[in-house]
Structure formats: C-alpha cells, structure tokens
Amino acid sequence: MLLDRVEKPARYTGGELNSIYKQDAEINFALCFPDVYEVGMSHLGINILYEVLNALDFVYVQRAFCPWVDMMDELRKSGEKLATLEMQQPLDAFDLVGFNLSYEMCYSNVLAMLDLGGIPLLADERDDSCPVVVGGGACTVNPEPMAAFFDLFVIGEGEEVTGELCALLREHKRRGFVRADFLKEAAAIEGVYVPSLYEVAYNDDGTVRQVTAADGAPQKVKRRFVADFDAVRTIARPVVPYIETVHDRCTLEIMRGCSNGCRFCQAGYVTRPVRHRQKDTVIGSANDVINATGYDEISLCSLSSGDHPQIRELIEGLIGQFKEKRVSVSLPSMRVNSFDFAEQLNQVRRTGLTFAPEAGTQRLRDVINKNITDEEILGAAAKAFEAGANRIKLYFMTGLPTETDADLDGIADLVRRIQGQYFKIPKQERNGSLTITASASCFVPKPGTPFQWDAQDTVQRMKEKQYYLKDRLKIRGVRFNYHDAQLSFLEAAFARGDRRIAPVILQAYKSGAVMDAWQEHFAYVRYEQAFEEQGVDPCFYALREREYEEVLPWAHIDSLVSYDYLVREREKAYGGEVTPDCRKTCAGCGLQVRCTLHGGAPA
Amino acid sequence: MRVLIRYARSGPARYISHLDMQRVFARAIRRSGITVEYSQGFNPHILMSFASPLSVGYATEADYLELMVGAGEDLGSIGARLNDAMTGDIEVTFAGSLENIKGKLMALNHSAAYRIAFALENAHDCDKIEKAVHEIMDSGEYIVKDRKGREKDIAALILQAAVQGDTVNTVLKNSSVAAMNPRLFVDAVLDGTGLTAACAITRTECYACYDGKTVPFSDLCGKPDA
Numbered sequence: 001m002l003l004d005r006v007e008k009p010a011r012y013t014g015g016e017l018n019s020i021y022k023q024d025a026e027i028n029f030a031l032c033f034p035d036v037y038e039v040g041m042s043h044l045g046i047n048i049l050y051e052v053l054n055a056l057d058f059v060y061v062q063r064a065f066c067p068w069v070d071m072m073d074e075l076r077k078s079g080e081k082l083a084t085l086e087m088q089q090p091l092d093a094f095d096l097v098g099f100n101l102s103y104e105m106c107y108s109n110v111l112a113m114l115d116l117g118g119i120p121l122l123a124d125e126r127d128d129s130c131p132v133v134v135g136g137g138a139c140t141v142n143p144e145p146m147a148a149f150f151d152l153f154v155i156g157e158g159e160e161v162t163g164e165l166c167a168l169l170r171e172h173k174r175r176g177f178v179r180a181d182f183l184k185e186a187a188a189i190e191g192v193y194v195p196s197l198y199e200v201a202y203n204d205d206g207t208v209r210q211v212t213a214a215d216g217a218p219q220k221v222k223r224r225f226v227a228d229f230d231a232v233r234t235i236a237r238p239v240v241p242y243i244e245t246v247h248d249r250c251t252l253e254i255m256r257g258c259s260n261g262c263r264f265c266q267a268g269y270v271t272r273p274v275r276h277r278q279k280d281t282v283i284g285s286a287n288d289v290i291n292a293t294g295y296d297e298i299s300l301c302s303l304s305s306g307d308h309p310q311i312r313e314l315i316e317g318l319i320g321q322f323k324e325k326r327v328s329v330s331l332p333s334m335r336v337n338s339f340d341f342a343e344q345l346n347q348v349r350r351t352g353l354t355f356a357p358e359a360g361t362q363r364l365r366d367v368i369n370k371n372i373t374d375e376e377i378l379g380a381a382a383k384a385f386e387a388g389a390n391r392i393k394l395y396f397m398t399g400l401p402t403e404t405d406a407d408l409d410g411i412a413d414l415v416r417r418i419q420g421q422y423f424k425i426p427k428q429e430r431n432g433s434l435t436i437t438a439s440a441s442c443f444v445p446k447p448g449t450p451f452q453w454d455a456q457d458t459v460q461r462m463k464e465k466q467y468y469l470k471d472r473l474k475i476r477g478v479r480f481n482y483h484d485a486q487l488s489f490l491e492a493a494f495a496r497g498d499r500r501i502a503p504v505i506l507q508a509y510k511s512g513a514v515m516d517a518w519q520e521h522f523a524y525v526r527y528e529q530a531f532e533e534q535g536v537d538p539c540f541y542a543l544r545e546r547e548y549e550e551v552l553p554w555a556h557i558d559s560l561v562s563y564d565y566l567v568r569e570r571e572k573a574y575g576g577e578v579t580p581d582c583r584k585t586c587a588g589c590g591l592q593v594r595c596t597l598h599g600g601a602p603a
Numbered sequence: 604m605r606v607l608i609r610y611a612r613s614g615p616a617r618y619i620s621h622l623d624m625q626r627v628f629a630r631a632i633r634r635s636g637i638t639v640e641y642s643q644g645f646n647p648h649i650l651m652s653f654a655s656p657l658s659v660g661y662a663t664e665a666d667y668l669e670l671m672v673g674a675g676e677d678l679g680s681i682g683a684r685l686n687d688a689m690t691g692d693i694e695v696t697f698a699g700s701l702e703n704i705k706g707k708l709m710a711l712n713h714s715a716a717y718r719i720a721f722a723l724e725n726a727h728d729c730d731k732i733e734k735a736v737h738e739i740m741d742s743g744e745y746i747v748k749d750r751k752g753r754e755k756d757i758a759a760l761i762l763q764a765a766v767q768g769d770t771v772n773t774v775l776k777n778s779s780v781a782a783m784n785p786r787l788f789v790d791a792v793l794d795g796t797g798l799t800a801a802c803a804i805t806r807t808e809c810y811a812c813y814d815g816k817t818v819p820f821s822d823l824c825g826k827p828d829a
Contacts, residue, residue, distance in 0.1 A: 001801055003618060004660055010623065013615030017630075017690045242619045242627060294630030294688070325633070326647055 002078060006070045010243045011037035014063075014085030017240040018292060020050070021086060025060030026173065027166045029053060030084050030094040030117075030131070032064045034101070034109035035517065040065040042247035044301060045100055045137060045158065047238050052159045055233060059166045062086040063239075066109040067116070069515060075116050082116035091117025095169060097131040098162070099150075101139035104494035105487065105517040107146060110135075111509040114149070121506065123151050123196060128179050132169065136162070140193075141270050142447040142554035145494050145501035147195035151179070152186055154193075155557055156223035156270075157256075159232060161191040187217040191224030198556060200499055206540055208498060208551040220558040227594070229256055229275035236288040240295075250295040250327075254282050254314065255302035259582035259597060263369045263573050264358070264400065266446035267303055269566075270559045273595040274582065279310040283317050290327055298322065298329045305331045307583070353384045356395040359403075360410025366576045367402050369569075374414065382421045390431045392418065398465045398482075399443035399457035401573065408465060411438070412472035419477065439481040440469060442488035446495050448559045450569035453546040456492045459485045486524040487516070492542035498553035501541070504530045562590030604672045605704070606681060609697035609821050613662045616692030621656035627693065628668065634688035637681060638673030654708040654809055654820060655715065655777055658784060663806040667820040669701055669708050699824025704813070708820065713812035714762055715777040717785045718805045721769045728798055733766040735795030739788075740764055747791050749784075757787055764788075777809070 003009040031049055033040030040046055046063070053061045062084035067075060075082060081090035091097050097119065099110050111121055119133065120126050126133070135143060136154040143153045154161050165186060172182045187194040197217040201209040213219045226232045234253065241248065257274035258267070286298055298318060305311060318329045357377055359365045365372065381392065396411050415438055422434040442462045445451045457465070462485035473480040494501060505513075507530035515521040531538050546552065548567055565588060572579060579587050582597050612619070619627060629649050632639055641647040650671040657663055672681065681698040689695065721732060739745045745758040760783040763774040771792070775783045785804050793800065811820045 004801065009618040009659065010615070010620070013618050015615035015690065015692055240630060242616070243623050244626070291634070294633035296629075296633065326641055 002071075002074050002080065006074055007068060008037075008243060011065065011068065012071065012085070013242075014088070016085075016242055018237045019086055019239050020054045020061070022054070022060040026058040026170050027060070027096065028089075028094045029059055029061040029096045029098060029166065030064050030089075030091050031061050032066075032091070032097060032099045032110075032113055034066050034099055034106040034113055035515075036068050037065040037241070038243065038245040040100075041239070041241050041245045043100060043102065044235075044251055044253060045102075047235055047251075048253075049098075049158055049162060050239070051235055051237065052233050053162060053166065056163055056166065058170055059163075062089065064091060064113065064117070066106075066113055066515075069521065072112065072116065072514070081118045082113055092119050092131060094131045095173065096134055096166070098134040098136060100137040101135050101143070101146065102137045103517060104139060104145075104491045105522075107494065107505050108509045108513040108516050110146070110149065111506065112514050115509075122148055124148075126151070126179065128177055130179075132179070132182065134162075134165070138267070138270075139495075140557070141266060141559060142496060142557065143193065143195070144200075144499050144553045145497040145505065147499050148502035148506075150195065151183060152192055152194045154224070155191050155221055157225050160226060161189060161224045164189050165192065184216060190222055193221040193557065195499075200553075207546075208553050208555070210551060211556045213556070220556055222558045223270065223560050225256070225271075225273070225560075226275075230277050230281055234277075234285060236285065237292040238289060240293045247299065249297040249299050250286065250289045250293060251299050251301050252282055252285055252289070253277065253302060254300050254305060255308050258303035259307060260304055260371065261369050261569070261579050261582065261587065262358070263367075263450045263569055264397065264443060264446075265303075266449050268449075269561050269589075270448045271303065272561060272589060273591045274597055276308055276310075276596070279314045279317060282314055283321060286318060286322070290322065290325065296325075296327050298327055300329070300331050307581075353381070353389050353391070354393040354395070355380070357414060358395065358397050359400060359407060360396065360412070360414055361407045363576060364400060364403060364407045364410070366578050367573050368400055369573070369578050371578060371581065374417070377414065378417060378421055381418045382424070385422050385425055385430075385434075388431045390422075390433065391435050392437070394418070394436065394438045396438060396440045397443045398440050398469065399462055401443075401451060401454050405468070408469055409472065411440070411469060412475075415473060415475065415478055419475070434477055436478045437481065438473060438478060439483075440466065441483045442485055444488055444492045444495060447552065447554050448561065448566075450566045450573055452496065452552065452566065453548065453550075453570065455545040456489065456542045458543060459489050462488065484519065484522070487522060489538065489542050490516075490524065490527055493538040494541075496553070497541045500534075500536050503534045504536050507534060560591055562588075565589045604674055604676065604678070605701040606670045606672045606678065607697070607699050607701045607708075607820060607824055608668050608670055608682075608685070608695055609665055610668070610693055610695050611662075611664045612657075612666070612693045614692040616690065617662045618659055620659050621653070624657070625651070625653065627690075631685055631688045631693075632670070635684045637684055638676055640671035640673070652708060654811075655712050657806060658786070658804075661785075661804045661806055665696070665808045665819065665821070666806060667708060667809055697821050699821060701823060703825075704823050708811070710779065711811040711813055711820070711823075712778050712782075713776075713810045713817050714774050715806055715810065716772070716774045716808040718807050719771040719773065719785060719789060720803045720805075721771075722801045722803075723769050723798070724800075728796070728800070729766075729769050731796040731798060732769065732771065732792060735792045736764050736766050736771055738795055739791055745791065747787055747794075749787055755783070755787065757783060757791060761788065772807075774810075778812070 033046050050061055053059050064084045083090045114121050132151045134152055135150045136158045140153050140155050183194045186192050187197050197214040199212045203209045254277050257272045259274050262268050358370045445454045466482045508526045511526050513526040586592050640650045654667040682695045685695045742758050744756050746754050746756055749755050760776040765772045808819050810817050
C-alpha cells in the first residue's frame, strides 16, 4: 500500500468531514492547489470555490493537492496517477482541471501536478480528450509566464465566472466538445483570458511591441469582481481536515479590497473596490461554520480588518455569541492604529503582537504610502507591553525604491526604541524578558502596483543589505530573519515576466525543480541553468527599470485600476508624497464609480 | 460525570495520528452539543484523555478514551449523538460510566490485542509465517532492535500469538512499564521468514489491569450501556 510508505498519509486519504460526494454530475471539476494539503486546505479561495461550485447541481468539484516529494516518487514508481481526494479519480479524467496560482514559486508544482495527473504540460499538446486546464488566483495579474501551460485563465474573483464557465462547458459537452470552439466562446465571458487567442510580438530590444487579440477575443480582458459581496454565497460547511493545517480554524472573510493604498502591495490594488460584509451576515456565517465543524477559533480575514466599518460591533457580537461555546475570536490583519481592538481580544497576551512597519524611516514609509508613524508604532507597543505582551514580531522590507543606508539604520533604530518601551515598565511589572523578531523580506516589484516599472535590487545588493542589517541588529533579545535573495529575484522575474519565461520553467521542472517555496527543496541552480540554456535573461525582467511608454507584458490584462493613477502614485512616491486612505479622500483609481466608500470627489 | 468511550476506526481514518485523533474527537464533541467540562486558562480544552495512542496506519475495533461530561447529560444517548456528529470511518461503539474507577485510563493499561493480516503471494508462505511466530514464542528470549535502536526482548512482551492462515492474532504488553508495538513483531516475523510482505494491523481490544484483574476497558463500567 502506497500510503504506508509516505509521510503524513492523511494528506492523501480524503474522507474528511463535510467532504462532498456526488453522482453523475455533468461537469467534473478537479480543483487543484499546487502545494501540499496543509497549505492548500488553509487557502480561503479553494474553500470558497469548493462550496460555491458544488452548490451548482450540474457541477461536481473534487480537490487535489500537490503530493509531497516522497509521494511523488511513489506515484512515479507505481505508475499511479495523481488523483482527487473525494473519488480518487485521476486528473486526466476530468472535464476541467483548475489551479490556484497564489504565488509565483508554485509554478513548478503546477507542472508536477499536470505531469503526475497524466495531462500534457503544454496547452497546445492537448487534444479534445484532455481536460480544459484553468488558472486563477493572485498570479493572474500577469499570467503570461504560465500562459503556455493553461488553456485559459480566470482573471480576478472566481466564484461567479467559474460557474459561467462550467455552464458553457456543459453546452459544449452536450453537442460534442471541440476544444478550439469551446475556448473561442469562453473568451467572450468577461474575465476569461484564453492565451492561445493572443499573439505577442516583440521589439528588437526584447520588450513587447504589441499583443494582438484574435477575432472575437477582447483586446483587453477585464478583471472580474463580485459586485454584491455581502450577498454572494460563501463558506458555510467547510471540509474539516483530519491533520493539522496551517490555518486550522473557522476563517470568515469580512472585507475585500483595501483602502490604504500601500504602494508595494499588489493585493491592495488588484482587489479593489473595497467591499464589506455586513456584521449580521458574518455572524450568520460564523454560526453555520461553527455548527458544521466544531472549530473553537474564529479568525476574521481581510487585507486590513481593523478598517471594517463595523469592526467593533462585529467582534463584540462574535465574542458575545460564542463565549458560552468557548470559541475564541482572532484578527490576523491589524494595522497599528486599530490596535485597541486586539487588546479586547486578549490575543496580545497570548500570542504576542505583530506589526508591519515595512520600512525603517518615516521618509521611506511615505514613499511606499505605509501611513503609520513611529509614534503610533511605539504607542501601540507600549500599550501591548502594559497588557502583558512580551513577544513582538516586526515585518520589514529591504530594497524598496529610493532606499538608502539611513533607512536600514532606521530599522535597527526602531527596534531599539520598541525595546526601550519595554524597559520603561518597572522591572517587577514586566512579564519576563522581551523577544523581538524582526523579519526582512526582499522587495519584489509586482505588476498592477505603482512600482511595476521599478528595478529590483540585484541579488548582490540584497545580500549586502541583509548583512548590514544583521550586523546592526545584533542586539540582546532580538532575532533577525531574512528571505532568500535568489528566491526573491526569481519571484521578481516571474512576476513581471512574459511568455518567454515558460520554457525556462519547463526546463527547470524537468531538471528537478519542485516545491520551490520550501527552502529545503529550492535550488536556484536549476533555474540558472534553464535561463542560460533557453537564452533568457532573468535580469531583463527583475532588474530593469521600465519606461512608462513600454508595453508591459500584462498590458492586455485589465486590473481595472487606471494606468494614469498608477503613474501618478509612482510620481508621488518618488516625491515622498502620501496619498490618504480612500475613506478620507478618493484618489480616483479608476474604480470610483463602482466603489462603496464615500471619500469625496476624485482628486 | 466521568465517561468511558469506546470507538472503532477503519478506512482512511486509519491514517490519523494520535494528536490529530484527539482533535477529531474534540471537534465531534463540540458539534454534538454534548455538555463537557473544559480546562482552565487562556486556551481551555475539553477534559478528555485517550487510554493508549494508536499508531498511524492501524485500524481499531476497540480503543478507549475518557471524557468529563456535564452532570445533566444522558449517558444512554452519548454514543448515538457522537456518531451523528462523527465522520463515517470512526464509530463510537460504547459509552459507560467510570464514576467508581480510580486512576487515569492511561495508568490502567495492561495489554492490547491485535490482528495482523499479511498480504502473501503464495499460500505456502502461511506456513513460513507460522513457523517464524512459533520460533519467537518458543525462544524464551528474542532480542530485536526497536525504532530508536534500543534492544528489546520481545518474547517477554508477546503474551499470546495464534496463526490462522495469513493472519496472526496476538496479545502484546501495553503498560507504562512494558509495551510493544505490533510493528516490531511483524518485522521479527518477516525477518524470520525472509519474506517481504505488506500487512494490515487492527487493534481488536485494549485491556486494563484493575483490582488485580485483566479485563477489556469497557468491563470497568459494569453493565454495558450502549
């Protein structure tokens, strides 16, 4: 038995509570997450799609996750195909195989899953008997590097458009599925991008000259978003994993979009407009989920939960309602200035405190529009320490545009000043000694943000900055972590890459790249060789500053945020000028007519 | 009210680890709405403890846990209510009162019975298995190395072993001072035969030692109640 020879066999057995079983659905959909079970089952989008699509009676969605490396070996040895958890059906037996692309470093896993599932890796090698391979999720802001492997992408929020896609496929199946015909009609659905219908031409300098859409396909593919977020179906009976997952609790999505406008943050732009779920709707969902799962923890999820207009009533309502059942409530995404709610949750004492100042100086925070001040951070820390917290996590980025050594010094400075707040408390009142964990990631310019034209630091420079900081953060009680510079470089090349990246990913996969997001499996050399042999220069994508006139590889994917606004934000960034929260003033991002916030007239 | 629960597991549920099994039960209890007692502190948890951890991959027909149930709950319906809230591969088969029993279940463990079914290619391999089992049983002392590389005399820990075709039924010591995982027995048997064969292991009963008597845990409750 295969399962007796692998680690954590419960990753592969299925049979969990609330798994859905159906017979004779017309459309069979394999919903795939290209990382291990514990990561995939923690992904909100996967859980939403599983329930929303299975609510359609003609669709049966089953789950599949990327097997861990030991299971990959076992599958290859035995010749068994990668199958779904519910019915143990191989991926190649499905009508649709959908992948969530949440992070660039999962690309090699997508290829592994296709490969193990018996599906040809390249879209143009699939005949009418093969499943339609669909991609969705965060990386579809620029799907171009993965275009060769997908029949189509769903751009933006998937819960409505995926159902439309299934309905269209049902029609085609009834009259005899012909891939090319289906894809052509699918391209007419708003939010559906069929890469094979677009031709890319390049200039001599390697930049994109133009992207031409075939007849009938839209010149620009518009991102989809759910207009009535409060009303749309969401999670009610999630599958309860047997094994412990990353987020093993009741997660309730209370808001989409974010009004803060941090200039480095892709999610903050490409999930606009800001939409809220009403307090009563959330509490209703909470009751459904808790009754159906037996979870003892509710976590409110959004990009910035403290900004929800009813956050106080919502938390009080949930705590009141679930106190008897001993269900705790937590809020993972808090901005410093909304810290006083966290206190109410008693969470601080228990788990410590997490801040993301992102940059070490006010100047640089203004550049990235992270609108918090040192005083707010220090004030919030002081409050938390008084409440008994003795652990604090700080997230920073290095390599942000305009960064100098003074900004790096600022990080060390801020850490010391936070420590100073702790020592202000009389010794006998302190809760043991303070541990500060400071993490620095390497800035990756992302498409869809005002920094989409910017150069990333070289790997060399990233490392120098890490060592510089490491040196300055040799402080008692302070732990310093930093990200792998080479991984960040690769992420940057993929994030803003074009279709010429695909052969590199394919070759790297064939030479063994898989589970790249797992440090113990990532080897840059596989990609280095692949870039070289394919004659593709990763620096062209990661390190080059673009002109505003350049046709960006993802220019035909319309995030709905206006180009002019992004240019304006970038210019303001370099001028050190902040943009207020959309709730205060509307900055005119292009979505104002469909925005629910009332920030006044566009600037 | 201190309640003893007996459960069985099969199918995919065999692959749930001990820690995960505790969580599976805690959630089922919460879903069932049965009133239970919680620990104090920042992270209150259900007052519940298992008699003996069950290894990943093993099925069971009779494993046990104890649970502190609210005084007003009806003992007779606890099993059915838990089953309504549980996934299909785990079934509660008994619930009884432990009110008059002293000591944690874990401290009462004496031994456990297992059914080991080998997947053999040839019928005459059954004879090899039988021979190897007898060799171990008759040896007086049979030293093997356990997972951590420690030497262990398994002959002293195998209380009973009977071979029937491709299946070995055995009772192994399972107390806090001397215990043995059936995997060691399997490895020793296969070593003795020179065979490589997969096997399915099912725990068929767990025994407690109480008042000088060795009995299935469920017998601690007096009259069976489910």
